Amino acid sequence: MKKILLIGLLAIALFGYLDKNVQTTQIVQNVFAADTVASDSASNSALQNAIDNRQSKVQVAGSGDVIKVLSDDLKGSRHQRFILKIASGCTLLVAHNIDLASRIDGLNVGDNVEFYGVYEFNNKGGVIHWTHHDPRGKHQGGWLKHNGNVYQ
Incomplete structure (x- = not known):
């Protein structure tokens, strides 16, 4: 009887694992990535390498402090825009597509924002x-x- 119960529980767990709700699976994966990738020193050095070598189309992770909140770019796809200063002293414009992801409400100068995206x-x-x-x-x-919330 215990074997049947155990097999039943495993089948339910497997069915839940194989659930076709890809969006939920992607959110869980990205939240996991948000907790691991941004702290990875190799990712941070990839960002600095791209900056130093004037590269574009480089997938990077990092974090910085907001030094300026800009108005939204409303031409074409709408983007929330702000400028971050990273640890090296470099500044980066963040252009976050708010037609595809939630905007960061309550973003203020001085706030820290972690990111994972493409550097240009x-x-x-x-x-x-x-x-x-x-x-x-x-x-x-x-x-x-931002403040423990992931926007994607």
């Missing part, structure tokens, strides 16, 4: 974008983390 070089330090999921599933999803 420019002469002002660079831009971080793709800080959201890809609804087509063809691009690695990114995220922002």
